[in-house]
Amino acid sequence: MTQPKPVEPGQPLDFWQDLRRTTQARIGLGRVGDALPTGEVLAQRAAHAAARDAVHLPLDTAALIDELTRRGYAKPVTVTVTSKATSRAEYLRRPDLGREPADLSGIEKASADIGFVLADGLSPFALATHGPDLLDALTAALAPTFTLAPSVIATQARVALGDHIADAMGVETVLVIIGERPGLSVADSLGIYLTHLPRPGRTDADRNCVSNIRPPGGLGYADAAKVVAGLVAGARALGRSGVELKDTSRTEIAPP
Template sequence: MSTFWDPLRHRTPARIGLDRVGDAARTRHVLESAEALALARDAVHGSLDVDRLGDELRALGIGEPVHVPSAAPDRATYLSRPDLGRRPADVPVLAPADLTLVVADGLSAEATALHAAGVLAALLAELPGDLTVGPPIIATQARVALADHIGAAQEARLCVVVIGERPGLSAHDSLGAYVTWAPAPGTADSARNCVSNIRRPHGLGHADAARTLARLIAGARRIEATGVQLKDTSGRLTDG
């Protein structure tokens, strides 16, 4: 029999209007929640296959990928010491470029493995020809701010970092992308723009994410800023 919740369940992966038996949720809901929690835990503790990702990024044709580990020596330290994930163990010597691209494992290496190369491939097709792009950086045990060190070393005007987002009970494989103008150590989060929930089939697709990032990049170049000064509303960028 149809209920009030049925049409709403088709619009969201969130667990809403769960059936009950007496005072308890039905067994299938309990098992589904346990499975979602297990997937989220696996995502958080999983490791990135750097070699495989390197092959995918190499195929983009923008240079040999460079692996940059963070100052966190292992996953356990990374999870307990976010500050170590925000800085690289060592900053490589890189040729100057207008745009730095960083691919980071973040809190879901699975999301990075599934979506990062596809998003970057779509993004490169949207970029103007006068924008020089450095070789892709693979950052492991990394937080978003690690990319600021790479961008500064590359003297980049812009940095895009794609990173596995914190898993939830509805999504364990969601990718986020951050755009930062004039990246430098100490950059505040308010100076970045974020495109989140990049995943298939229940999130933002690769092509749509790339178009949004390209609009942000164009807007950032126009006003020479990102973050709270740059807005992307209904596909049209505004500043202020």
């Protein structure tokens, strides 16, 4: 009988290698005495620092507007809305303030089917990294069928801020593209929250979410746009979004 190859102190067992390819979770880290290997401790501290930076570094709205203008989206100049949270620290302590707009006077009626809100959320870094490319994919998927309003940038924003913005715009459906809460594995994940017939007072039960958009490690832009296009069509047919609206974009019909 062949004896298993001995494992050196601090080295993970061989079978962890294959499992590690299927997840970004920290598994099979190994041990050195009664502690983790120094490299793993340092890697976890670096991931924690990246997550903190993703939360606290402010969104460069001027750079985002310049990029949207370069791509032809910011016509007229993209409007920026700020929530009632007056600082990043207050935003993190008071989620309720992030759901209320400080001023909507710059919003004009769009008379469009769909409005986009590009929100910094809990990861402005994610919006800066993936927002323009995701907007490209969404526009390509939706523009042939629906009318699209100019994008609005929202800072110190929670998801529900999009309902106030969409109500002021007068769009039938709003897509809030927002930075998701960073973790120790991912700091640049975007989510899309879809609300049909948006208005202040809508709850999470009235929305649909497409999350973990961050190629190449997460959902790709085109795949996310395909799901959203299906949800938009379903919401218009159903007359509402939320818990009764299901994603059928990846449903395969079984052969008879």
